[in-house]
Amino acid sequence: MSTSALELKDIYKSFDSGSKQVLDGLSFTVAENEFVSIIGPSGSGKTTLFQLIGGLEKPTSGEVWISGKPTTGSRGHIAYMPQQASLMPWRSVAANIELALQVAGVERKASGIAAREWLDRIGLLEYADSYPHVLSGGMQQRVSFLRALLSPQPLMLLDEPFGALDALTRQQMQRWLMEIWEQNKRSVLLVTHSIEEALLLSDRIMVLSSAPAVLLEEIEVPFARPRSPQLWKEPLFNELKQQIQDLLQ
Template identity: 65%
Template sequence: MLELKGVGKSFVNSGTVHEVLRDIDITVHDGEFVSIIGPSGSGKTTLFQLIGGLMPLDTGEIWLDGQNISGKRGHIAYMPQQASLLPWYTVKRNVALALQLAGADKKDALQQAEQWLERVGLGEYSAAYPYKLSGGMSQRVSFLRALLSPQKLMLLDEPFGALDALTRLHMQQWLLSIWEQNRRSVLLVTHSIDEALLLSDRIMVLSSHPATVINEIIVPFDRPRSSELWSSAIFNELKQSIYEQLQAPGAG
């Protein structure tokens, strides 16, 4: 379980202190999918950098499975906005790299990578290089690499933001199908209310500067989810409610 307790972060620019995050409390239980949504520039990516140990906290603590990991690296799997695949490695070797870094020998890692690529419909691209992949394919490989990392918690930072609307929809449905088989703990940053409602068990709504948690929404839809949710009255009521929260004074 991930626990953020009173997390705060400020930056100094030209002698002026800019408070980005204030007293953030967020919990992600084992096997839970939680999304963070907030206005642009509200510090969502900064929050991920703090969880990943890439910068120190000013206030608060970050705990994972009963261990204080504040300022420590190597405890989470991370999927960035861009796929960031190594261009000199084949698709299979890019996936196998996550397993090798976790301690698997090269032969076993390549074999597992081959099997997983077949499972996610990319077996025919196993020997290809990343430049031959579409944006959606590249993000599938990136997600697979994070999924096969040994860490129990995955951080997904706006992973489909650069994709066109139709590809993004297909990727959301694909991610759901893969996640349902594994149920890793996931914390997702997104600007899309639809995406948060489709994927999540809970949604944390942030204000703008400094970002604070202004609401926690328990998503009421049963799993497995389907795109038919978009036409339901409850879905659209929740979407409108979150939109209004983001537009409220002090939120955006």
């Protein structure tokens, strides 16, 4: 039996000496090479959940397991992509990628070659020697995702990575991310406020209640991969979107 990339076992989290309950017994898994999204109302504890998985916080009770090992309260087991690209401004675009490769164990010379090959694959080779500030928001997020993709950890956490982008750039980035991920599969857990984004990208969607958060429903996304860019026109897509909207009311 294959090991889950992530397993959350009965996670409870409260703050202020127990007076503020945020997570109320969450349990779910992310399989190897599976793309799972979490969607829930604002303030439902999604950020807290990511902090628990990343080891920045400890649950009040419950356990976090990554790749079959207990990692509760332990850092260094995940790759993380935040809403803002947070690239190192003093390093060139290529050097930001090289660092991720070197952390993954690639030798310095090989990492320089590989960084340019990857930038070519994502259409940004001409910016290899530029600094991040010259890139648009969407370009910065491409580099940020690539850096997370190339890190050695088996699990990627994506924290509303396109939330700060305008609507058109966001749609372009969703399609781009879907194509890159389908070619280079990793285990992904995405937090998003966008039901369409979750349906477009995910294998499964975890719908959370408002705080204290419980798992309202786990939805299997039935669409075949590679996903069609016209997926949103399918009746089933809109049925599932309405089902999730009703759950979030």
